[in-house]
Amino acid sequence: MVEEGTGVIGSNAGRSRSHNRRVVLDFVRAHEPAGRAEISRSCGLSIQAVSNIIDTLEGEGLLRTVGHRSGMRGKPALQYQFNPDGAFALGVEILPDAMVCALLNLSGKRIFSRRKKLPDASPEKAIPAVTKLIASAIEVSGRDRKNLLGTGIVMPGPFGKSGLSFSGAAVPGGWESIDIRQEFEKALNCPVIIENDATAAAVSERLAGAASELNNFCFIYFGTGLGLGVIAGGHSQRGALGNAGEIGHIITKANGLPCPCGNFGCLETYASRMGAFAFLEKAGGELPEGFTLASLLEAQNPAMLEWVEVAALHLSQAIGMVENLFDPETVILGGAIADVVIDALIAKLDLPTGSIANRPARIYPRVMRGSSGRLTAAIGGAAMIIHRTITPTVTVFH
Amino acid sequence: MVEEGTGVIGSNAGRSRSHNRRVVLDFVRAHEPAGRAEISRSCGLSIQAVSNIIDTLEGEGLLRTVGHRSGMRGKPALQYQFNPDGAFALGVEILPDAMVCALLNLSGKRIFSRRKKLPDASPEKAIPAVTKLIASAIEVSGRDRKNLLGTGIVMPGPFGKSGLSFSGAAVPGGWESIDIRQEFEKALNCPVIIENDATAAAVSERLAGAASELNNFCFIYFGTGLGLGVIAGGHSQRGALGNAGEIGHIITKANGLPCPCGNFGCLETYASRMGAFAFLEKAGGELPEGFTLASLLEAQNPAMLEWVEVAALHLSQAIGMVENLFDPETVILGGAIADVVIDALIAKLDLPTGSIANRPARIYPRVMRGSSGRLTAAIGGAAMIIHRTITPTVTVFH
DNA sequence: ATTTTTTACTCAACTAACTTGAATTAAATA
């Protein structure tokens, strides 16, 4: 009859309160420090309601006062802001051969991070390894486990029923047949969110990055392949089965390079780390021992420079497309690739001028670089947890 | 400080009630007829709360009883359904040279529709013309104006601050400088929504078309140009400035046909009515007096058949892209173009097989034809009004 | 045929959380 996971549920006093808490927290996140009256005006709640909620939040250690605002007439407002140490969240990125763990405080600041080899990324080995990793992360950081809001696990998609997995070098098998979230929740003994890297990166950028005031933007994520995270109306977009944003397999050149997915000319075969290495290999020139894309770029390696040109061309096409389809406030580029490489790509972009995005009154540039570097995905996982406790949502069955 | 139009607002008793009314209505829409206990279980509200809400809705004439459910144990449930004549909504599509008006009852059924010439589509002429048109629509249909929920005005985008208007033959100037919604609301004396054709079509398809049970799907709309309407999580996606879905100007052939927008190879120059006429003209063959695309198709006109091939090729690319980016449950094709033409296009599609959309357990086909034909946009306008009174939303400033 | 079980629904009392209005505090300005 009624499918699980569908349908919006009704509201009552308790759910209203929980919604309002989030509304207040979300406002403070974006405008801190802020006083009660200011929050009241902006959140559509009476001062008294805000006052009660703030008292609770302060009692829980999530908010704290930071003096008074002065200079204006009237009684100076007591200013509130996040208490960075009031709570924390963990993010873990699981890669084919390693895990990356990040611990964020409530303000979205990175307190601790660590990368660890993971020779066997099957669920049987990975889940205990993650459990151990986060235990040590909590211990090293000296936090109290009772302030842990949850853990965000980041894995490359696509997930679930589709059974498909494009990214040639994605996480190995064994994950399809289990309920990943439930398994982790049992093992870690805290709330868990599972998300793909691009979406996590987008959320991270909104929580504490370049897009903190934006409710509509896109994040193009350079991972093993290429992913797109979309924030629309302040929320991440997941699609019918959570596989939205497969931008890597959009065809930007008809009959172009062959892609492991079976098609030809996928964006990912040009503009991704995978694509870069393939290009360099094909170019055949001498490559220094232990090179990285960044080092080649700094050395002005000709093949590398040529790749940047080619990749930027394809990216420009993709960005134009994303602008036309999503009408974002900006498009952010980032992920597991060095900042200088992203900057070089951005410098070479040639975006279509005849676009709704090419409007004169822009506040943000059409394209920006992400701000959290290679840890983006792990940070994004933790950011999603914080985001969830902070951002008001339509309540949905589960 | 805080931008208008942004931010989620807090909840209180009154807003909870309004939310819950919509939750109940939305459930009844999708599952009618339904009893109070059943609604209570599915909406996460107590029976008593549902009971009170239903009493109100019945009092307002929006719901009505339709006998008892029998066959099961226990006291038979009193079944409720929409009272089709309890309210109605109007939709008006404004075209460069005409207006189309549709009147829907609460069940989404078309009660009345009418097309009227509009020699001058400037706001000064069009607004009074629309006012007159809807007055006569209400009169002819014999409805009581107090049951009018509102009017949805459908115009080709893009709207607003961008100032840009791609579609070569879109509505003429004069609309950029005014607050369209406010002007219409003043003239029509009822709530007004302004929306683009593709989004309106998508909403219409969900309210009373092929997608009534879907919360994630895309609608490719053949208007003057080509638009994309996206429903994600049950809501239409508008982007930062309401211009999301400009699929017509996605480039499907590098250095292809010139487009009025300044770029080359836009999808719209191939797969749209505009594109079809241009193709036929260029092909140069004899075209019968007073031909239409449908008549050419039925006559197996070679140029027309060739256009279908070419357009289907480009559409396939676009649909693949849309599937990758939005992960919809299905993609619907429709709009101001004859059903047979759409069917011919669908028959010739060659969709990428290596796609997350190519999953075995599909309930809906990857591509479907829309069900409301040429009136789609006008019906969509009215559908948006009904949708808004029925569908629970995150409350947002305005 | 009667009793039991099951389910739907109503009545009345209760409660959580928001709103309202009056009072208090504290700074800027007159």
Add this chain to the structure above:
DNA sequence: TATTTAATTCAAGTTAGTTGAGTAAAAAAT
């Protein structure tokens, strides 16, 4: 020093939800 302005608190009032007891009506069991 008095007045104005703005932030905040206190206390009472309101809305709309929940809870628990009781009634109604059909199917199943005795």
